[in-house]
Amino acid sequence: MAGAGATLVLGIESSCDETAAALLAADGALLASVVRSQVELHKSFGGVVPEIAGRSHVEHMLPVLEETFARAGRKPAEVGAIAVTVQPGLIGSLLVGVSTAKAMALALDVPLVPVDHVAAHVYSCFHGVAQPQFPSACLVASGGHSTLFEVSSPTRHVKRGETIDDAAGEAFDKVAAILGLGYPGGPIVDRLAAGGDAGRFRFPRSLLAKESLDFSFSGIKTAVLYHCRGQDGRGRRQLDEREVKDVCASFQEAVVDVLMTKLGRLADRIGARSIAVGGGVAANRRLRERAAELAEKNGLALHLAARELTTDNAVMVAGLGRLLFAEGVRGGLDLDACARAIAPPPA
Numbered sequence: 041m042a043g044a045g046a047t048l049v050l051g052i053e054s055s056c057d058e059t060a061a062a063l064l065a066a067d068g069a070l071l072a073s074v075v076r077s078q079v080e081l082h083k084s085f086g087g088v089v090p091e092i093a094g095r096s097h098v099e100h101m102l103p104v105l106e107e108t109f110a111r112a113g114r115k116p117a118e119v120g121a122i123a124v125t126v127q128p129g130l131i132g133s134l135l136v137g138v139s140t141a142k143a144m145a146l147a148l149d150v151p152l153v154p155v156d157h158v159a160a161h162v163y164s165c166f167h168g169v170a171q172p173q174f175p176s177a178c179l180v181a182s183g184g185h186s187t188l189f190e191v192s193s194p195t196r197h198v199k200r201g202e203t204i205d206d207a208a209g210e211a212f213d214k215v216a217a218i219l220g221l222g223y224p225g226g227p228i229v230d231r232l233a234a235g236g237d238a239g240r241f242r243f244p245r246s247l248l249a250k251e252s253l254d255f256s257f258s259g260i261k262t263a264v265l266y267h268c269r270g271q272d273g274r275g276r277r278q279l280d281e282r283e284v285k286d287v288c289a290s291f292q293e294a295v296v297d298v299l300m301t302k303l304g305r306l307a308d309r310i311g312a313r314s315i316a317v318g319g320g321v322a323a324n325r326r327l328r329e330r331a332a333e334l335a336e337k338n339g340l341a342l343h344l345a346a347r348e349l350t351t352d353n354a355v356m357v358a359g360l361g362r363l364l365f366a367e368g369v370r371g372g373l374d375l376d377a378c379a380r381a382i383a384p385p386p387a
């Protein structure tokens with residue numbers, strides 16, 4: 041049972057292939073954060089295998105929690121609320137986090153706070169920022185999402201655009217697979233692109249309708265496929281090291297161009313005072329550079345998620361959960377996980 045001074049917020053994240061937990065103090069200060077990545081398990085399959093992900097979460101959830109408390113030098117009895125990712129994601133993965141959170145909430149007699157994973161990525165842009173500027177035009181680009189939001193506070197946002205096919209991170213991963221570079225592709229393409237010529241190949245920028253805030257990345261991906269394997273996509277042309285780097289740089293530039301064009305369009309439309317970028321792809325160095333240029337050019341504040349908060353983590357879950365808890369959001373022991381964000385986002 042939690043004691044009277046139980047004020048810590050515990051965050052639990054297990055929506056995809058990272059088992060993560062974080063502890064925040066009542067004032068939001070970070071006490072500990074642990075992320076156990078499953079990348080090694082999924083590597084040989086070239087993508088996340090849901091069954092393997094679920095099993096690995098079962099194996100690692102309690103050790104990750106123990107390590108989080110040990111690193112913070114705190115005890116479960118000091119926890120005052122438990123925030124947990126309930127949607128969207130792989131259902132077998134989400135259920136591990138949700139069941140663990142429920143068991144702890146019951147044992148400690150503390151409230152649960154349901155958190156939407158994408159809302160947590162939005163929040164990550166504003167975590168620890170002393171004076172965030174709203175309204176903010178926010179891009180969340182990850183392996184599962186490429187979405188634009190109009191954000192009015194760290195807990196409130198409205199969706200304004202999204203991908204109609206692949207997510208940006210998915211395109212990075214698929215292009216890396218086409219080039220035989222390994223998984224996950226984003227960080228590898230990012231690294232190789234740094235030594236490549238972004239102007240050598242002109243891959244298509246799909247901007248859809250003139251006013252559209254939606255994205256499409258399947259065309260860019262297919263253009264890279266044709267470039268490497270010929271028009272039937274089956275050839276096996278051997279690219280030398282220089283060409284691989286130039287393809288990475290040219291592809292990355294095309295994706296970043298599209299992301300920044302739409303983010304700028306949203307910022308204009310809503311009279312934004314800032315732009316914000318979060319999600320795994322926000323780790324990309326070129327994207328961070330271009331976002332800074334966009335903000336500067338338009339006289340806007342820039343809220344980039346801290347590098348360690350871009351890929352999946354539980355700090356963003358605990359952080360958003362802490363604010364939602366203060367706003368009165370609670371989940372009961374009947375809380376359920378949801379693969380798609382069909383339930384209205386808690387934020």
Ligand code: KG4
Pocket residue numbers: 056181182183184185208209210212213224225226227230319320321322323324325350351352
């Ligand atoms: O947010 P995240 O950890 O998981 C999801 O919610 O999907 O994002 C993972 C995605 C992967 O597709 C990965 O390739 C991409 O983010 N990513 C990057 C970089 N680091 C991770 N993409 C481009 N450049 C990077 N440096």
Ligand code: ZN
Pocket residue numbers: 157161182319320351352
């Ligand atoms: Zn994510």
